[in-house]
Amino acid sequence: xxxxxxxxxxxxxxxxxxxxxxxxxxxxxxxxxxxxxxxxxxxxxxxxxxxxxxxxxxxxxxxxxxxxxxxxxxxxxxxxxxxxxxxxxxxxxxxxxxxxxxxxxxxxxxxxxxxxxxxxxxxxxxxxxxxxxxxxxxxxxxxxxxxxxxxxxxxxxxxxxxxxxxxxxxxxxxxxxxxxxxxxxxxxxxxxxxxxxxxxxxxxxxxxxxxxxxxxxxxxxxxxxxxxxxxxxxxxxxxxxxxxxxxxxxxxxxxxxxxxxxxxxxxxxxxxxxxxxxxxxxxxxxxxxxxxxxxxxxxxxxxxxxxxxxxxxxxxxxxxxxxxxxxxxxxxxxxxxxxxxxxxxxxxxxxxxxxxxxxxxxxxxxxxxxxxxxxxxxxxxxxxxxxxxxxxxxxxxxxxxxxxxxxxxxxxxxxxxxxxxxxxxxxxxxxxxxxxxxxxxxxxxxxxxxxxxxxxxxxxxxxxxxxxxxxxxxxxxxxxxxxxxxxxxxxxxxxxxxxxxxxxxxxxxxxxxxxxxxxxxxxxxxxxxxxxxxxxxxxxxxxxxxxxxxxxxxxxxxxxxxxxxxxxxxxxxxxxxxxxxxxxxxxxxxxxxxxxxxxxxxxxxxxxxxxxxxxxxxxxxxxxxxxxxxxxxxxxxxxxxxxxxxxxxxxxxxxxxxxxxxxxxxxxxxxxxxxxxxxxxxxxxxxxxxxxxxxxxxxxxxxxxxxxxxxxxxxxxxxxxxxxxxxxxxxxxxxxxxxxxxxxxxxxxxxxxxxxxxxxxxxxxxxxxxxxxxxxxxxxxxxxxxxxxxxxxxxxxxxxxxxxxxxxxxxxxxxxxxxxxxxxxxxxxxxxxxxxxxxxxxxx
Amino acid sequence: xxxxxxxxxxxxxxxxxxxxxxxxxxxxxxxxxxxxxxxxxxxxxxxxxxxxxxxxxxxxxxxxxxxxxxxxxxxxxxxxxxxxxxxxxxxxxxxxxxxxxxxxxxxxxxxxxxxxxxxxxxxxx
Numbered sequence: 001x002x003x004x005x006x007x008x009x010x011x012x013x014x015x016x017x018x019x020x021x022x023x024x025x026x027x028x029x030x031x032x033x034x035x036x037x038x039x040x041x042x043x044x045x046x047x048x049x050x051x052x053x054x055x056x057x058x059x060x061x062x063x064x065x066x067x068x069x070x071x072x073x074x075x076x077x078x079x080x081x082x083x084x085x086x087x088x089x090x091x092x093x094x095x096x097x098x099x100x101x102x103x104x105x106x107x108x109x110x111x112x113x114x115x116x117x118x119x120x121x122x123x124x125x126x127x128x129x130x131x132x133x134x135x136x137x138x139x140x141x142x143x144x145x146x147x148x149x150x151x152x153x154x155x156x157x158x159x160x161x162x163x164x165x166x167x168x169x170x171x172x173x174x175x176x177x178x179x180x181x182x183x184x185x186x187x188x189x190x191x192x193x194x195x196x197x198x199x200x201x202x203x204x205x206x207x208x209x210x211x212x213x214x215x216x217x218x219x220x221x222x223x224x225x226x227x228x229x230x231x232x233x234x235x236x237x238x239x240x241x242x243x244x245x246x247x248x249x250x251x252x253x254x255x256x257x258x259x260x261x262x263x264x265x266x267x268x269x270x271x272x273x274x275x276x277x278x279x280x281x282x283x284x285x286x287x288x289x290x291x292x293x294x295x296x297x298x299x300x301x302x303x304x305x306x307x308x309x310x311x312x313x314x315x316x317x318x319x320x321x322x323x324x325x326x327x328x329x330x331x332x333x334x335x336x337x338x339x340x341x342x343x344x345x346x347x348x349x350x351x352x353x354x355x356x357x358x359x360x361x362x363x364x365x366x367x368x369x370x371x372x373x374x375x376x377x378x379x380x381x382x383x384x385x386x387x388x389x390x391x392x393x394x395x396x397x398x399x400x401x402x403x404x405x406x407x408x409x410x411x412x413x414x415x416x417x418x419x420x421x422x423x424x425x426x427x428x429x430x431x432x433x434x435x436x437x438x439x440x441x442x443x444x445x446x447x448x449x450x451x452x453x454x455x456x457x458x459x460x461x462x463x464x465x466x467x468x469x470x471x472x473x474x475x476x477x478x479x480x481x482x483x484x485x486x487x488x489x490x491x492x493x494x495x496x497x498x499x500x501x502x503x504x505x506x507x508x509x510x511x512x513x514x515x516x517x518x519x520x521x522x523x524x525x526x527x528x529x530x531x532x533x534x535x536x537x538x539x540x541x542x543x544x545x546x547x548x549x550x551x552x553x554x555x556x557x558x559x560x561x562x563x564x565x566x567x568x569x570x571x572x573x574x575x576x577x578x579x580x581x582x583x584x585x586x587x588x589x590x591x592x593x594x595x596x597x598x599x600x601x602x603x604x605x606x607x608x609x610x611x612x613x614x615x616x617x618x619x620x621x622x623x624x625x626x627x628x629x630x631x632x633x634x635x636x637x638x639x640x641x642x643x644x645x646x647x648x649x650x651x652x653x654x655x656x657x658x659x660x661x662x663x664x665x666x667x668x669x670x671x672x673x674x675x676x677x678x679x680x681x682x683x684x685x686x687x688x689x690x691x692x693x694x695x696x697x698x699x700x701x702x703x704x705x706x707x708x709x710x711x712x713x714x715x716x717x718x719x720x721x722x723x724x725x726x727x728x729x730x731x732x733x734x735x736x737x738x739x740x741x742x743x744x745x746x747x748x749x750x751x752x753x754x755x756x757x758x759x760x761x762x763x764x765x766x767x768x769x770x771x772x773x774x775x776x777x778x779x780x781x782x783x784x785x786x787x788x789x790x791x792x793x794x795x796x797x798x799x800x801x802x803x804x805x806x807x808x809x810x811x812x813x814x815x816x817x818x819x820x821x822x823x824x825x826x827x828x829x830x831x832x833x834x835x836x837x838x839x840x841x842x843x844x
Numbered sequence: 845x846x847x848x849x850x851x852x853x854x855x856x857x858x859x860x861x862x863x864x865x866x867x868x869x870x871x872x873x874x875x876x877x878x879x880x881x882x883x884x885x886x887x888x889x890x891x892x893x894x895x896x897x898x899x900x901x902x903x904x905x906x907x908x909x910x911x912x913x914x915x916x917x918x919x920x921x922x923x924x925x926x927x928x929x930x931x932x933x934x935x936x937x938x939x940x941x942x943x944x945x946x947x948x949x950x951x952x953x954x955x956x957x958x959x960x961x962x963x964x965x966x967x968x969x
Binding site: 038040041043044045046047048049050051052054055058059068069070072073074075076078079080081082083084085210214747748749750799800801802804 | 866867870871872875878879904907908911912914915916917918919920921922923924925926928935938939942943945946947949950952953954955956957958959960
């Protein structure tokens with residue numbers, strides 16, 4: 001996204017060269033020696049000019065080097081961003097407030113807002129969010145809408161173009177309009193906006209977050225469009241992936257029987273989210289079907305990047321029959337790319353008809369994942385297909401018309417103007433069909449190359465929607481009915497929600513708008529001219545997959561298939577594999593008398609069912625001799641390994657290396673030919689590979705399986721010994737994996753390197769290479785609600801604050817702190833670390 | 845006038861005016877102060893320049909030291925990594941130079957002009 005990382009490189013050298021420019025040295029020497037007064041005048045003028053030029057150079061950013069003058073000045077620069085432990089008390093007066101608001105920060109830096117009406121409540125949330133996360137909100141909003149170039153410069157133009165061409169700004173406009181039509185939500189957004197800007201307005205430039213000083217930029221004021229931009233940002237992360245072109249290519253290039261073995265409709269061993277015995281008691285809508293088979297063209301010249309494969313989450317709830325307290329418990333654990341500042345901001349909101357605690361992405365009024373006095377809810381990504389790719393037939397080269405339903409229809413052209421720091425504004429014309437925008441230009445390649453050239457995308461995020469209405473509703477919901485009513489508004493980001501309440505109910509649902517599809521509609525590139533491929537209807541809310549109080553006493557989701565094949569609608573086919581889901585269900589099935597402690601262990605559970613499935617097979621296929629001492633040591637350790645990816649495991653890291661190399665050895669012969677031609681085909685899923693190996697379907701591999709496994713072992717061993725030495729004592733998965741939490745804009749030094757942690761992508765503790773649990777929450781319902789949690793970051797998103805990355809230690813060690821949920825403004829007063837008092841300005 | 849006491853007086857003058865003016869004016873006011881110092885100083889241009897160099901540089905470093913002493917210094921490690929400095933303590937000399945260098949070059953230039961043919965009746969006086 002940004003090249004700030006590369007930018008900083010060589011910074012010092014360049015500055016150093018600048019200040020010892022040879023002419024200056026020469027002139028200084030001259031001025032000592034020359035007696036002539038004329039030469040003195042000349043020298044003096046030259047020196048003044050040099051001083052002024054030097055000042056100018058030091059006053060401006062060159063490339064991505066911060067402007068050294070203001071940046072190093074202790075009056076205005078980064079020195080002013082150093083902060084002390086704790087948070088300052090504040091008293092703020094504002095004319096928009098209706099009543100006094102008390103904000104108490106607890107011992108973990110979480111603001112607890114006590115207001116007497118909605119307006120003041122959301123005003124205060126905007127204010128405290130701006131205080132903690134101003135730069136993050138600004139940067140993410142600009143990134144979402146394709147406005148990074150105005151800060152970064154020309155390097156970011158292709159990123160911005162890709163964002164514009166995906167219709168990010170268009171989607172934000174559509175969503176902001178529908179949110180602002182709703183008086184309740186509009187009022188909440190206005191209050192939040194006002195509060196956010198009151199924080200910005202009282203800042204002196206020396207108080208700007210340090211990232212602004214590094215980038216030589218100024219804060220953008222918060223607008224009513226910002227919450228919609230943030231939602232688009234979430235949508236992009238969660239629902240914009242597509243495998244349509246990869247599958248299209250695979251289907252076209254592979255033999256049909258092989259294709260079906262490699263990409264089965266359902267992945268092996270999956271335990272669907274809703275148990276298969278669920279009955280669907282409704283008459284489903286019948287999808288329109290195309291008349292003839294459409295064969296899309298192969299799409300080439302796409303890089304081989306896997307779309308967001310690590311995005312996933314866990315959430316589960318158990319009813320009172322399985323807990324020690326007799327009341328339900330719930331856990332939520334969304335896995336996202338973890339960065340500093342964190343994607344989540346923790347807050348408690350308390351007002352006359354609301355008392356809710358949890359996390360929200362900064363810029364959203366309300367609490368997205370959390371609990372109130374009576375209910376708790378968790379979220380995982382739905383994974384159903386809500387972005388389709390369409391092949392478009394244009395009438396001629398001018399691309400003014402395209403064919404649809406037997407007619408030529410006009411193409412809408414939207415001009416995107418991208419302001420660029422230090423350069424001319426860039427204009428881009430984006431073609432819109434009724435499906436949606438043409439995301440890649442026809443004749444060039446720009447960033448974010450997930451969608452094939454010249455094709456249009458239809459994406460749910462472009463639909464009008466009012467997600468914040470759902471958040472507003474479920475934050476205040478007192479029972480399952482009110483929760484369900486709120487979820488009717490959860491339309492254009494598709495998510496699974498778990499639910500539990502004090503009355504003892506638990507439920508789970510697959511929420512959002514899902515087009516009514518014929519089988520495999522959208523799994524491949526669609527025919528943009530045939531109305532049967534349009535999204536003609538959405539599945540009615542009453543028909544969505546849901547389950548309440550199932551007999552087994554628990555509900556759970558880990559992004560696997562939401563339903564078994566008995567469900568009458570087709571939702572998609574690219575869900576997470578069995579591993580996390582089956583592990584969670586096994587644990588929940590077996591345990592009784594559960595406590596929060598058991599949930600903590602579950603969230604930190606690092607057993608890999610992938611390893612459990614395939615490692616015994618891999619070990620059997622090694623021939624017994626010829627491996628030498630070091631390799632015997634590894635084999636012995638693997639044989640006694642319990643498949644847990646613990647931080648101190650000596651062989652977990654080796655297994656990952658070996659397994660990866662094995663898949664490469666096995667699939668390279670089949671795929672490398674097409675990949676060498678730059679054709680994008682997705683490799684088969686890991687569990688499909690295991691299934692083929694275990695079922696002895698070895699003919700598909702085009703190579704000798706035993707030899708591949710042995711070759712992979714030898715290569716992995718060579719690499720492993722090279723990197724980590726011979727001594728098993730020094731092999732430590734948690735260290736060797738080199739997990740880091742990077743800065744949002746990749747500024748070197750602003751993340752946390754070498755976070756020692758266990759877990760792996762397919763374990764419940766899904767710490768992958770980039771994605772990881774981004775908020776772990778446990779809620780015990782009951783008369784006295786209790787909750788625990790942490791996230792890998794810190795409440796203040798300001799790098800100068802000592803708590804900036806503090807919670808990473810809790811997160812990596814699995815230390816869960818109690819979340820302070822207060823019922824009144826005075827409760828647990830001794831835990832208050834500081835306060836903000838927001839007062840109406842009565843003089844006006 | 846005794847150049848010694850004059851250097852001290854000049855140091856105090858530059859230090860205090862830089863300290864106060866930067867409260868409302870941008871950092872580059874130190875360059876203007878450097879020109880002013882070069883103009884009013886009775887010292888040799890290179891001496892004036894050295895005094896300005898020390899006064900501005902010390903002001904910046906002392907202020908930076910004060911802020912570091914009264915706050916968490918976690919940020920310094922981050923900034924020094926960003927600039928690939930070998931140690932966070934390098935930030936202090938860099939800070940010194942960024943303020944002191946343009947100011948002292950300006951002072952030297954102003955002093956040269958003052959001692960030049962345009963304004964001087966007697967060379968070296």
